[in-house]
Every structure is written in structure tokens, then in C-alpha cells.
Amino acid sequence: MRIIEGRNPVIEALRSDAEIDTILINKDVAQGSLNKIFELAKKKNILIKNVDRALLDRLSENKRHQGVIAEAMEYQYKDIDHIFDYAKEKNEKPFIVILDEITDVHNLGSIIRSAECLGAHGLIIPKRRAAQINGVAAKSSAGAIEYLPVCRVTNISDTLETLKEKGLWIYGADMEGEKYIYEEKFDVPVGLVIGSEGSGLGRLVKEKCDILIKIPMKGNINSLNASNAASIIIYEIMKQRTC
Numbered sequence: 001m002r003i004i005e006g007r008n009p010v011i012e013a014l015r016s017d018a019e020i021d022t023i024l025i026n027k028d029v030a031q032g033s034l035n036k037i038f039e040l041a042k043k044k045n046i047l048i049k050n051v052d053r054a055l056l057d058r059l060s061e062n063k064r065h066q067g068v069i070a071e072a073m074e075y076q077y078k079d080i081d082h083i084f085d086y087a088k089e090k091n092e093k094p095f096i097v098i099l100d101e102i103t104d105v106h107n108l109g110s111i112i113r114s115a116e117c118l119g120a121h122g123l124i125i126p127k128r129r130a131a132q133i134n135g136v137a138a139k140s141s142a143g144a145i146e147y148l149p150v151c152r153v154t155n156i157s158d159t160l161e162t163l164k165e166k167g168l169w170i171y172g173a174d175m176e177g178e179k180y181i182y183e184e185k186f187d188v189p190v191g192l193v194i195g196s197e198g199s200g201l202g203r204l205v206k207e208k209c210d211i212l213i214k215i216p217m218k219g220n221i222n223s224l225n226a227s228n229a230a231s232i233i234i235y236e237i238m239k240q241r242t243c
Contacts, residue, residue, distance in 0.1 A: 003135040004070040005060055007037065012143025014040035019073040023048045026056055026067035037068060061135035075133040078149040080159075083122030084166065086149055090121070094168060094189045095237060098124045100156050100205050101196040102226055105131040109140025110227035111194065116144035118231075118238040120192075123150045124159060156193075160208040163191045170209045172201050173233055175223065177214030184213055186237045194230045 027050035087094040108131040195201035
């Protein structure tokens with residue numbers, strides 16, 4: 001069973017194709033503030049239970065449930081072909097974000113949120129030594145996880161080769177990159193690799209990238225949080241594709 005916490009994530013899950021079994025509501029919360037949840041749940045004939053806050057606190061993974069938790073089926077990871085099909089449906093050149101051992105679930109959720117909002121077609125994460133989809137990641141994504149396909153693979157380095165065979169150009173985000181992000185033209189099928197919070201891109205992954213790109217810096221601190229860096233680069237790609 002997957003826990004979906006918070007009002008916006010629950011609303012987005014209800015709007016999507018997520019398989020929700022039950023919605024638990026703090027019986028002391030003003031019902032009027034949850035009207036949208038009641039409305040959507042009624043349309044889908046989903047059971048709503050009024051419960052004590054203590055139960056929600058025990059179930060909550062991030063302790064910020066806002067008085068509502070949905071119990072849903074476990075997240076179903078997609079395959080790579082599903083991501084390409086999604087891009088084809090939108091009649092767009094594929095744009096996939098690949099995470100190389102991002103370990104913080106908040107960063108994972110934030111990157112999913114940025115990727116979905118800014119037009120990426122899917123996200124790829126490794127099965128091991130990396131954050132996975134859970135309630136905290138879902139909450140950090142503000143519901144975007146219900147719309148953006150996420151694929152889980154055994155080996156990121158091998159997956160990059162597969163993506164290249166499918167026509168993607170692989171761009172690695174690296175502080176020592178060859179080009180600033182605004183110097184590159186992202187008018188091709190794109191795979192964007194974001195490295196881990198501490199050490200960045202792994203050596204083998206970096207070697208598989210076609211081009212290493214970097215964000216211009218002007219401050220005394222010369223590095224950004226992984227999710228912030230990802231958002232900036234994803235935005236640049238979206239901007240070039242839409243302007």
C-alpha cells in the first residue's frame with residue numbers, strides 16, 4: 001500500500017489514474033477546506049473515513065499530512081518505451097531526465113515536480129543506492145508523480161547506451177562542463193543526466209555523456225542543490241523548445 005499525504009497530492013492523485021482504496025480524513029479538520037477532495041472521491045466512489053489525528057501521524061512518512069492521507073496501490077514504475085510513447089502522443093521530441101544516484105527523497109520529488117511542470121516526458125532512476133518513490137517523494141512532487149512516467153533501471157550507464165540507440169543526445173550536468181547551458185541548442189531528442197548530491201556524475205556515466213553542460217555562476221558559492229540545478233537546466237531546455 002502506498003501512502004499519499006497532503007491536500008494537493010491527494011487531489012492530483014484523485015484527478016489522475018492512481019488506484020486509491022481509501023481516504024483518511026482528520027475528523028477535527030473543517031470539512032469545508034476539503035470540499036474538492038470529497039467531490040472527486042464521490043465521483044470515483046472512493047471510501048472516505050474520518051479518523052483521529054493520531055492515526056494519521058502514525059501513518060505519515062513526512063509528518064506533514066495536512067489532515068488527509070490517501071491509501072493507494074504501490075507506485076507502478078513504467079518502462080522506457082512508455083516514456084517514448086508519451087512523447088510521441090504529445091508530438092514532441094523526447095526529453096528524459098536521468099538521475100545518477102540521487103539519494104534524498106525530497107530532491108527526487110522536487111525534480112519530478114520541475115520535470116513534469118516544464119515539459120519532460122519521463123524520469124529514469126537506478127534501482128539501488130538511490131531514492132525511490134515513496135510518500136515523501138510524492139508529497140515533494142506536489143502530485144506531479146501521478147502524471148510523469150518514472151522508470152527504474154538496474155544500470156544507468158547501460159541505459160544511456162540504450163537511449164543513444166533510440167536517438168537521444170545525452171547531456172550531463174557537470175560543474176566542469178564544456179558549455180554553458182545557454183550555449184547549447186536543445187532542439188534534438190534530449191537525455192539530461194543529473195548527478196548525486198555529493199559527488200556529481202559517476203565516472204562511467206560521465207564518459208557515456210555526449211556533452212557536459214554547466215550553469216553559469218557568479219556568487220562565492222559555486223554549487224547548487226541537485227534539485228535546484230536540475231530545475232534551471234530543465235527550464236532552459238523548455239524555454240528553447242517553446243520560444
